[in-house]
Amino acid sequence: MTPKITWEEPFCAEGNSCFRLGTDADGNAYIAVNGNEGHYLTDSIEALRTLIRDVKAGKADHLL
Numbered sequence: 001m002t003p004k005i006t007w008e009e010p011f012c013a014e015g016n017s018c019f020r021l022g023t024d025a026d027g028n029a030y031i032a033v034n035g036n037e038g039h040y041l042t043d044s045i046e047a048l049r050t051l052i053r054d055v056k057a058g059k060a061d062h063l064l
Helices: 045-056
Strands: 016-021 028-031 040-044
Touching: 028 045, 040 045
Parallel strands: none
Antiparallel strands: 016 028, 028 040
């Protein structure tokens, strides 16, 4: 069964693709390219928070 994902507004960095973050009622987190939400990566909300913190800290900006 396909999860019911609540998507946030797209995050668009200058010159890069736009990404969307989402969550579901079971505590999972999702990330997808804007406009292609049918193909997403999923993990725990804590794993997504860690990724976002690392990106903001400049540790993983090469991923974007």
